[in-house]
Amino acid sequence: IDEGDAEEVRRIVAELKPADIADLIEQLDEEDARKFVAIEGTELPFEVLPELEDGSRDIVVDALSTEQLAEAVSELDTDEAAFVLEDLDEKERAEVLAEMPIADRLALKAALDYDEDTAGRIMQRDVFAAPGYWNVGQILDRLRSVERLPDRFYDVYVVDPSYRIIGSVPLSKFIKAKRDTVIQDLCTPDPIVIDANMDQEEVAYLFEKYNLISAPVVDESKRLVGMITVDDIVEVVREEADEDMLALAGIAEDNSINAPVIKVARSRFVWLLVNLGTAILASFVIGLFDATIEQMVALAILMPIVASMGGNAGTQSMTVAVRNLSTRTLTTATALRAVYKETAVSIINGVAFAILMGAATAVWYGLLAGQPRSEAVALGGVLAASMIINMLCAGLAGILIPLGLSRIGQDPAVSSAVFVTTVTDVVGFFVFLGLAAVFLVG
Amino acid sequence: IDEGDAEEVRRIVAELKPADIADLIEQLDEEDARKFVAIEGTELPFEVLPELEDGSRDIVVDALSTEQLAEAVSELDTDEAAFVLEDLDEKERAEVLAEMPIADRLALKAALDYDEDTAGRIMQRDVFAAPGYWNVGQILDRLRSVERLPDRFYDVYVVDPSYRIIGSVPLSKFIKAKRDTVIQDLCTPDPIVIDANMDQEEVAYLFEKYNLISAPVVDESKRLVGMITVDDIVEVVREEADEDMLALAGIAEDNSINAPVIKVARSRFVWLLVNLGTAILASFVIGLFDATIEQMVALAILMPIVASMGGNAGTQSMTVAVRNLSTRTLTTATALRAVYKETAVSIINGVAFAILMGAATAVWYGLLAGQPRSEAVALGGVLAASMIINMLCAGLAGILIPLGLSRIGQDPAVSSAVFVTTVTDVVGFFVFLGLAAVFLVG
Incomplete structure (x- = not known):
């Protein structure tokens, strides 16, 4: 396929989900992968990037122009954008950041300030929180009007006036409640709260132990700064188990099929x-x-x-x-x-x-x-x-x-x-x- | 603590989450664990059982009477109940089942009919689905009135009259929609659907690849029979990675600290x-x-x-x-x-x-x-x-x-x-x- 017919390639790819496109790219060798990116150009969905393995992502990122990359990265959630950028060298990263809209740039820089493999890196910064005295109706109306919400979320976090976590309400419980219920009364008290500097292995341990779906992340002064969702944790669990297994055989670094x-x-x-x-x-x-x-x-x-x-x-x-x-x-x-x-x-x-x-x-x-x-x-x-x-x-x-x-x-x-x-x-x-x-x- | 003061033990345990109690039991040796179960008696929260590791669960299940066990099992979600019962021998299992209310018994028997390590075993049978022509308001009202809902769910499944999946709507999207929106218009079409006989490793692969939080499970005639949520998948991922790692060292079976x-x-x-x-x-x-x-x-x-x-x-x-x-x-x-x-x-x-x-x-x-x-x-x-x-x-x-x-x-x-x-x-x-x-x- 990859040898000639660009139209045909575009038609087939347009029907695939991002994860499937990523799989496809991983199966190609380096030369074909570059050709593929060139054919797709701006039509390549940006969600493909975080789905790729290290080796293949290097190739794709390399094949994209700085503008294309900046555009793709600003469309992604902060955790995924940081994940894509963390492997670039200083200079390239600065160039990509310079091309981005200022709000996205600042959010992303803040994410990159946390150490790799900490909660701060894998968290999403967009998060919905409501004051404890609001009722379900107020929150529902607010949710319907607010613009900058995470794509998907699973809990309503309840905070005090200084943005500290009081509790959390699973959406499935929230949705069953009457409009006049005060949110504080629905709260699971004493929810699991993640410190932004916590190691991701520790975070995965908490998610697994308490069967969490999402958890609020707080900074040193206990203020809500983001949330971590379980889909990122599945990857951490896999990654950490892989690391243990490979480490036992004495393999420390990237040994994916596309590594040089x-x-x-x-x-x-x-x-x-x-x-x-x-x-x-x-x-x-x-x-x-x-x-x-x-x-x-x-x-x-x-x-x-x-x-x-x-x-x-x-x-x-x-x-x-x-x-x-x-x-x-x-x-x-x-x-x-x-x-x-x-x-x-x-x-x-x-x-x-x-x-x-x-x-x-x-x-x-x-x-x-x-x-x-x-x-x-x-x-x-x-x-x-x-x-x-x-x-x-x-x-x-x-x-x-x-x-x-x-x-x-x-x-x-x-x-x-x-x-x-x-x-x-x-x-x-x-x-x-x-x-x-x-x-x-x- | 475990040597004498029953009151004190009960007081401390009452403040712990089930996962923490499970951890505590795992740290005890066999004799102490039995004593602990005897002290706690019916006050031991039933959610502890699925959190325990195989070796420790055997000890606790052994220490409980058949009635206690039947009561605990009927309180659990079907997937967790099946998980607890699958390790019992035929006779014990039949005794426990006989003690259970008929509805729970039938659901559990159906779950146990699926092979171990398949989607049918790890799915929950309680699931909420709405016909495609309903609107958001109707569904909200229904959700508030229906009794037998899963504890937590993350998507509204949309079905046709013969209970086949048309699509699914994440709760976070559902909640933002106006009351008069027809649910079918919100659907992500072509959702990932899991076959009940699919191997759990395959299921985990799909969850990881498509970053799923929950997915509907269907039988051979494509009818909705349950759902799988990601918290069970985290355990599957861990389990499968562990199995690979231990298998490489030639260890096939349970080698947990409490195994004989x-x-x-x-x-x-x-x-x-x-x-x-x-x-x-x-x-x-x-x-x-x-x-x-x-x-x-x-x-x-x-x-x-x-x-x-x-x-x-x-x-x-x-x-x-x-x-x-x-x-x-x-x-x-x-x-x-x-x-x-x-x-x-x-x-x-x-x-x-x-x-x-x-x-x-x-x-x-x-x-x-x-x-x-x-x-x-x-x-x-x-x-x-x-x-x-x-x-x-x-x-x-x-x-x-x-x-x-x-x-x-x-x-x-x-x-x-x-x-x-x-x-x-x-x-x-x-x-x-x-x-x-x-x-x-x-």
């Missing part, structure tokens, strides 16, 4: 480098026992099993710990119970696999490979003992390392994996080869 | 067993080269580095692929581009680390360990070559395995990791030891 290769390679390089350190440390431990291995090559064959089982068991407890930390079910109160549980689980599985592999090794070396029976049994025993020890260490490392990192204020998702792997590799190789050196070779 | 130890151990055992298979396969590959290792123990020391770097690189591409598959940015259209990109990234990082480690090894063995210079250079070269090959295979396996699994209808999050690790271990050991056998020892 070199950027992706660089973002993964760092993690691989850290892991190289771990691997070298493990090699060093093996190196300590080179004389032992030389005497009994079977050790080199079996040692990856001990390390790998420990690594997997450690990853399991670590993943559970990281998730429970970020959903806040793992807290100071439950930490001790969680550690006890991981210990118990590790011992159960450690013993199970120790019996399994210890017996299998003894049988294999004794009967099939024809080694002396006592040596085969001793090898099986060393393998079994080191598996129990390593899986126990793995389970403990899997819970204690994330707990420790979060206690000292680090994000456990980012760096737990490398510490846990280090523990399981080093302990695995050291215990197995060490026991072998003492009981088998020495 | 033996259940957790068993759920992890299976994955560890599968991984044991992988580890044994890797050992077998090493075993093929035991004569080579015997001649040059340095190989046993270095081989984990090759396997471990491959494993990490593979995990990186795999994690990105799994996430992109589940957010649907990785599709048939973008698959080829993604494969190309992973290849490029793998080659870049593979070459970088090959140079780094190849040189380091040559220097270490040549200068510090005092081996003959030509042998040290050859060892460095073999290590470098096998790192490039293994990291390339890792990158390709990381993208192709999840793609292949999803093509044949398997969940890529569940089984990708084990295949990717198998590839990187087997290829890593085989290529490194094989090249060494040919170029160094032979």
Whole structure:
């Protein structure tokens, strides 16, 4: 389609919803995406921009002129406009802002003044609030006449004369009320109020916990400055869960399909480098026992099993710990119970696999490979003992390392994996080869 | 607190919101939680039940009598009631249902007839719909008089005489309209409609894509049967992301803090067993080269580095692929581009680390360990070559395995990791030891 027929493209796109157009653009490669923007020109609906992923949005924003971009951005809600502009560099951003009408410009600048990933960034500034002494009829009439209302809202916020929140009334409750009801009497008292500087992860936690649809945002002096709606929160929840998951695999930055290769390679390089350190440390431990291995090559064959089982068991407890930390079910109160549980689980599985592999090794070396029976049994025993020890260490490392990192204020998702792997590799190789050196070779 | 003073406990709990009480119960151990339920008795707000995590809910449900449970369940919305009952066994569930008023019982049975994780399970059955020819005034009057309305709703659904959806009107738009406006004229035409049998993951995808707050649910004959609201979707998004993340670590079932130890151990055992298979396969590959290792123990020391770097690189591409598959940015259209990109990234990082480690090894063995210079250079070269090959295979396996699994209808999050690790271990050991056998020892 994209090769020639501009008319046809415009006709098809005109029937799509913005989210579908965004999907379409994401499926195109860079060259086609630029052509597409050129064909659409000013007919491209501005709502497409916030729906795009980072990589694709960069391409589209690049392909638009400053005037086109300024026009698109002033049509968007402040939270979405800020989202589109935050990735631009200083100079481009200033140019776009300069092209915008003054009211939109000021609102947008205020939004950009809040740190990224705070409530202030994801909130909408247009918000409807009514004084507590108004009645339902007055508010209805006001709603019908007021111009600058948010596109969609779900609660009527009730404020005192200094614009502090007294309560909120869901629209579905408001709509059922008689015209002469005073709004204050409908209020859910003590509503959840979001501080503009609150981290978005915290905001998402509150929304999820209290099943909120929208919540008022206040500044330091507790005055209403905006609102956050749940559709933004769905994205935050997805984003934060993604971040945890990618962080566990050592991926910190944008790895979307349209991110440039070199950027992706660089973002993964760092993690691989850290892991190289771990691997070298493990090699060093093996190196300590080179004389032992030389005497009994079977050790080199079996040692990856001990390390790998420990690594997997450690990853399991670590993943559970990281998730429970970020959903806040793992807290100071439950930490001790969680550690006890991981210990118990590790011992159960450690013993199970120790019996399994210890017996299998003894049988294999004794009967099939024809080694002396006592040596085969001793090898099986060393393998079994080191598996129990390593899986126990793995389970403990899997819970204690994330707990420790979060206690000292680090994000456990980012760096737990490398510490846990280090523990399981080093302990695995050291215990197995060490026991072998003492009981088998020495 | 929980040891004695019942009065005090009741007083404190009375001031908390249901979500906070649920949090409190989750922090208690099993014995204390039972005591807590006994103290609270009928004063425990029924809204607490759906807020609890699986493990804790089992304990509370267990501690309640059948009558208490039936009463609590009939007070809840159908979606939440179904959620509480779905974990009970057949007999308990039948007993609870038998205690409930007939209308609630029928609604709940209908909800439980839908498969778990479908739209029918998470929808609410109470829903407000108006015929297209009514005007805003008529609807307002009706809303004020009707009894059985959902607690909260966000859109007025507009239906034709056979109860099929024509459109929907957000409350915030409805409220601004004049009383004599015909509702059909306010409708957003062609609204997103959810099929009751749709998978909840699909539903979440639609909500996220189109920023929905609520959506009507229809049966096979396209008749309106309920609605889904976004607060349930936030939980689905979190749940599905959690599932992906835990599945990657080989954890399929409930691993919450209150799940029984033996259940957790068993759920992890299976994955560890599968991984044991992988580890044994890797050992077998090493075993093929035991004569080579015997001649040059340095190989046993270095081989984990090759396997471990491959494993990490593979995990990186795999994690990105799994996430992109589940957010649907990785599709048939973008698959080829993604494969190309992973290849490029793998080659870049593979070459970088090959140079780094190849040189380091040559220097270490040549200068510090005092081996003959030509042998040290050859060892460095073999290590470098096998790192490039293994990291390339890792990158390709990381993208192709999840793609292949999803093509044949398997969940890529569940089984990708084990295949990717198998590839990187087997290829890593085989290529490194094989090249060494040919170029160094032979």
